[in-house]
Amino acid sequence: MLKTMQKHGVTLALFAALATGLTAVVNALTKDTIEQQAVAQQKLLFDQVISPDSYDNNIQTSCVVVNDSPLGKGERHIYVARKGQQPIAVVMETTAPDGYSGAIQLLVAADFNGKVLGSRVTAHHETPGLGDKIETRLSDWITHFAGKTIQGNDDPSWAVKKDGGQFDQFTGATITPRAVVNAVKRAGLFAKTLPAQVDNLPVCGAQP
Template sequence: MLKTMQKHGVTLALFASLATGLTAVVNALTKGTIEQQAVAQQKLLFDQVISPDSYDNNIQGSCFVINEPQLGKGARHIYVARKGQQPIAVVMEATAPDGYSGAIQLLVAADFNGKILGSRVTEHHETPGLGDKIETRLSDWITHFAGKTIQGSDDTSWAVKKDGGQFDQFTGATITPRAVVNAVKRAGLFAKTLPSQIDNLPVCGAQP
């Protein structure tokens, strides 16, 4: 009986070791592919908010880390677009903290003069059929920021129409579009301050 139990124990141990080793091999083989797919997906999203013809650098490789309340709490990544080494625009991770069902994560591209080049929602928990119209698969609403310029923090046109601004709200849902409009406006205003900061920002992945 004891020998049988020992035999089964050894068999199980060998099986566990083989399974662990196989998992490690699979992870090693697929890690590079997964990372490449993530980079490709990010580039596709970037292409939706900023025209790839407008810059000539590797925008994903021009990544910086910043802590800026206008973009949201915590560290954010920003990506600087350059033309002939000259910074011309930035793609920013931003948050609208006051969505109806919680924080709304955004990607916002802007030049340094207050012009929004594009914006997309990357994550949200808004109510299906109401607030989720911020998604491009359901509505083109969020595409209407592109090409519009923010004149300053007191630019009252950067609001939903219910608040006297230029942007539509959704039927039965004003909180969600209001939160997104305000977040995009804050990001655009922040972009205007960036040129003087870029050279002093920490690079993504740099050791502290």
């Protein structure tokens, strides 16, 4: 009986080692492909919020970090678009913390004069059929920020129509669009402060 148990134990150990080794091999073989696909998907998303013809650098590698900013708590990545080495706009990761069902993650592109170039929702938990109209697959609502300029923090047009602003709310759902409008506005205003500091911000992935 003891020999049988030992034999089974050795067999299980060998099987576990083989499975672990196989998993490691698969991960090694697919790692580069997965990373390439992630980069390609990010580029497609960037192209939706900022025209690739407007800058001439590799915006995906021109990444800096801000912490606990108007973009949200914790670390946020900012991608700097340059023309002839001159910063002309940014693509920012930002959060609307006050969505109906929790935080809404966004990508917002803006120049340094308060003009929003584009915005997209990247993650949310809003109610299907109501708040989820912030997704482009369901509605073009999120695209209406592009080309609009924020005159200042008290700009009354940067609100949903129910609050006297220019942006539609959704039938039966005002909290979600209100949260997104406010987040895009905060990001656009923050972009106006970046020219003086963008070249001094830490680079993404740099050790402190």
